[in-house]
Amino acid sequence: MTKMSYFDAGRLALEEEMRRDATVWAVGEDLGRGGVFGQYRGLAEMFGSDRISDAPISEAAILGVAVGAAMMGTRPVADMRYSDFALCAMDELVNQAAKARFMFGGQARVPLVVRGPLGIAGSAGPQHSQSLEAWYAHVPGLVVVCPATPADNKGLLKSAIRCDDPVVFMEHKGLWNFDGEVPDDAHYTVSLGRARKVSEGKDLTIVSWSKQVHVAAAATQSLARDGISVDLIDLRTLWPWDKVMVFDSVNRTKCLIVAHEAVAVGGFGGEIVATVAEKFGGGVTVRRLGAPRAPVGFAPSVQDAVRVTEDAIGAAAREMVVRKPEKDGA
Structure with missing residues (x-):
């Protein structure tokens, strides 16, 4: 076990999954400089810009690219900066990613992780502080995850990346610097659906x-x-x-x-x-x-x-x- 922060545990989970599986990659705004909260720090230097990919300020474009790439056989992690901003890409998430497996009779899957930090932290105001997890739980086809500890942030993110269905992964902004014991094992995962x-x-x-x-x-x-x-x-x-x-x-x-x-x-x-x-x-x-x-x-x-x-x-x-x-x- 190693003591580390919630955001370091998430960063480690992505690094381990990218080393394990060459089809795993991330796309979003400012990922090359480490992400808005530092949760991608150092990954661009490790894996290059093809796998830690900076995107323009367009959530619809980010998720649209990620959905298509997932259907073509890769495992994208699409970063929304804030969960509130994912609302600009609800069609791509709700009408495309969530429904593709059903609409094509299981011939297409969308192994996509949509990373959207949620919750109240600092004085971020009404457009950066919402907790909208119930919206996504309402949509058939989406898996919804809300980790509370560094260990779960690591284990659940790894399981989300390995999931063959789209996962809305909602980390709390107020927990980024929260420390906890995290297993050192690169194979450590936490099963989805288990409390x-x-x-x-x-x-x-x-x-x-x-x-x-x-x-x-x-x-x-x-x-x-x-x-x-x-x-x-x-x-x-x-x-x-x-x-x-x-x-x-x-x-x-x-x-x-x-x-x-x-x-x-x-x-x-x-x-x-x-x-x-x-x-x-x-x-x-x-x-x-x-x-x-x-x-x-x-x-x-x-x-x-x-x-x-x-x-x-x-x-x-x-x-x-x-x-x-x-x-x-x-």
Whole structure:
């Protein structure tokens, strides 16, 4: 194991995959100078401009080229700089990449990774701070990944590059400098569709992903001091999501919170809560926590107003554990 940052782990994953497979390459704006966050640093010197390819300021062109190249047998990593900017290429992603395998009866595949950093970090304002993962989870044909740790950023990116379907890979901008232990093994991968159990508990299940996992972990520690034990699940992959782990946990705790940084309205938390409610009926207590339906501001105080905080998760948890179905009937 080696301690490294989240962005260094992603950079290492791409380097290892490019060494392993000559068909892997990357395209996007400013990749030659290391990328906007440094996540491609040094790769142009290692692999040359044919494989770390700078592109003009046109997300539609970047994804259009990448989709075509994927269908012709290569494995492109298309960098969008910010996930917000991928909206300029929604036709290429949603109508072309996501549907090609179905439209051509499996004769064509699109092994493409669309790398789109998401979330609130610094004073980036409303056009650079969104969490739009639910949009992509809604689209048949797309795999959606949101890693929370350096180890997962490495292992999941490697699995995404090896996947034969298009993957929307959403790294949180607020985690780039987050350090953690990462396996040294060049063959290390993390399976898509498998969640991670962060902590074991019997009173409450909390499901989260991306940077919000760390907020939920802090809330979990606070709740433990009050005698409330939390089964905390880092979903890691939003589609496909690990229903087996979530159902097993909720079946034991009878109580579920889904917390995410994205706007609550239409957020993926609603999908998880609805699926659990359909599975267990009135036998469980469920709640989703997300941001209000408002743009993210520039000022830190305005940003803080839309965050799902440790205190908010803790307050919801304490109320829900008291009102759990088995305690209501006591």
